[in-house]
Amino acid sequence: MARGAVAVSPVRALAGGAAAAFLLALTLGTLGAVAWRADGLSGLGAADWAAIRFTLGQALVSAALSVLLAVPVARALGRRRFPGRSLVVALLGAPFILPVIVAVFGLIAVFGRAGLLNQASAALGLPELAIYGPQGVILAHVFFNMPLATRFLLQGWLGIPAEQFRLAASLGFTPAAVARYLEWPMLRAVVPGAFLAIFLICLTSFAVALAVGGGPRATTIELRIYELFRFDFALGDAALLGLVQFAVCAVAALVAGLVTVPKVAMAGLDGVAARWDARGAWLRVQDNAVICLACAFLLLPMGIVVLRGVPFVAALPTSVWQAAGASLVVALFSTLLALALSLSLALWVARGGRAARIGGDIISGLALTASPLVMGTGLFILLFGWTSPQALALPVTALVNAAITVPFTLRVLAPAVADIEEAYGKLAASLGLTGWALLRRVILPRLRRPLGFSAGLAAALSMGDLGVIALFSAPETETLPLAMYRLMAAYRTDLAAGAGLVLVVLSFGLFYALDRGGRADVDA
């Protein structure tokens, strides 16, 4: 740790502090605004406790299953070379940025009562599989997060030096011995972080639980907050539950500060070390089967969404295209803001040592478990005093989307910035390179790739979000997910499928363009 050698510059501390303060204001500040406006608290009722229990339970199971299932997939990808492997790895990023409203569409088409799976099992005379209820919530979470876990673990596998495998081969290690001496220690280091990251993501589940939760049995905290707002207008109780959600997260983030959370993979997942231990025919069959199954699980729902939507895209009314335009603008602003916030935080944290790192984790964790609904309502209350909230519908949506993306972008940027500081910090300091010059000459060029990746992530996540816009919406300022929802409300299910396809294409398109943009020239 050479960090003591270079002091935190005032500008850097200022920018980082401002970003942190901004996020704190957006999360805790808005919560405060809601509580301030509330008429009273009635404490946590039985339904609230049930929601807390269910939220924790499903997040534990979802995270455990995602990581458990990711182990064989990552192992297979880590030791096999085959044509299209890089495509499969790229595909693993797809479900995570797939808009929830669209993904649920696809999952139901595969796993629903009238879905492909049940049609097949009915033909074979097997009993019907039910997607609705807690199992549906968990299935959807695994769909979204198993690929993420696979990326984390694959990185772990590829991080084992090739020399170790060569040594193992020359010592005549069996696959079991390789697993025990090389793979197990790596898993022990990587799995806790991957588990925690996914656990946090599943904690705030809202749209998933709404769609396939099946009713009161599967109510998450976020869904309960929504109900309290929507019908009972119990702002006080909603704020209290918002605090509970924060508390759960703060504990998890503290724990996360103690275990190492893996960096989010951006690149370098292409290389495969030669694996003498995995040459057996049985292992090959096993790996191929695992890869095929994982691809089917991830591809079928997405494929169906695309096929269903294609015939109706041409028939979409102009209002939907306008909504698509609005969504693009929102995504763009929210991406810029998310990058500015997370870069400021990352630069600050990189020089601040352990305490600052944990602080950064907690602040971004707060944003991760902040309820977009509480945030939106809080902003509504604060803005309503001096301006028309409707006129600010799109900016506010961009703002909230940026805040809830920071945890992800920070997780990509912070380690990258820390690495650059480690490698070039002293040199730059000895050359007297500081401030803007340091950022422009040293840090940004080396950060292009993670910046591109996190920009893509932020844009795609913002694109698919159906959050606060519903609270502020005016007819002329709808986003694409909201337009899709309104098509459904007007009995236009087919057009909604077309809008869903446009949403998917735009989300992936933005991610691809920004991620590519970050990679251009870097390897040249």
Next chain:
Amino acid sequence: MKSLPLLAGLALGTAAAADTPVLTVYTYDSFVTDWGPGPAVEEAFEATCDCDLQFVGAGDGAALLGRIRLEGARSEADVVLGLDTNLTAAAAETGLFAPHGVTAEYDLPIAFDDPLFVPFDWGFFAFVGNVDGPAPESFTDLATSDARIVIQDPRSSTPGLGLLLWVDSVYGEDAPALWEGLEDNIVTVTRGWSEAYGLFLEGEADLVLSYTTSPAYHLIAEDDASKRALPFAEGHYMQVEVAGKLASSDVPDLADEFLAFMVSDAFQSVIPTTNWMYPAVTPEAGLPDGFETLMTPDTALLLPAAEAPAAREAALEIWLEALSQ
């Protein structure tokens, strides 16, 4: 960040440019879509009022009330359109609404007289299914059948709340037993009507809680006669949708003018084939072709608005109890 106010400015600029008075009407989302009544109503009213009518979509009926409570007396809304009689007691309690002076010959199955709210359309809740699908004839029949249904969450949607009050007004003390019987028929409970109806159209359930008028959409707009609403022997609960003017409105006369326009022929004649509900005052030309094929219940059920909040509390408790196990 510099561009965010710019963006807001653009949004503002498109909204209010001229000095014609603006009438702002908060309503539910589906009212303002290209296929809802919004565009036709806006055109017809602006032709008579010399004003700018602006609809603002805010979720559904339940969310509308929340939005108004949140904004209070400073709300920009002049008229709120799309509450139903299960919500009007709570809406009246806010003290935000002003009495209206509208009188009309309503074609409602019940007598309607409310000093604060004017009805604009109504319908019967019913389970809708395919013509060749299962057809239980009552709730008890449904509970013992193996028909699969999708319903809406009463805490977030007006049809979901309607079902609770429907069961409550038919079964009273025996409601818990009925819900226990229905429990294994329920495929899922959705947030709102759209998700539920979508799932039904996808084939995820045999029946969906909707309106007796839903088959008219398929018949008239899609020329598809395969959907039907099931008559239940116990009678059908009604939904009466209403609008009211806010006391804080800065254009109270315009708001009154709009409420009076709402029960006129120009407004009422677009309701059947855009909102797919019965008009509160039957237009001179009568109902559109296709509406005569709809099932009409023998018994219309509706709790008085004043009793709805208390009934909701109790019914919700029973419902949660039955479905949480």
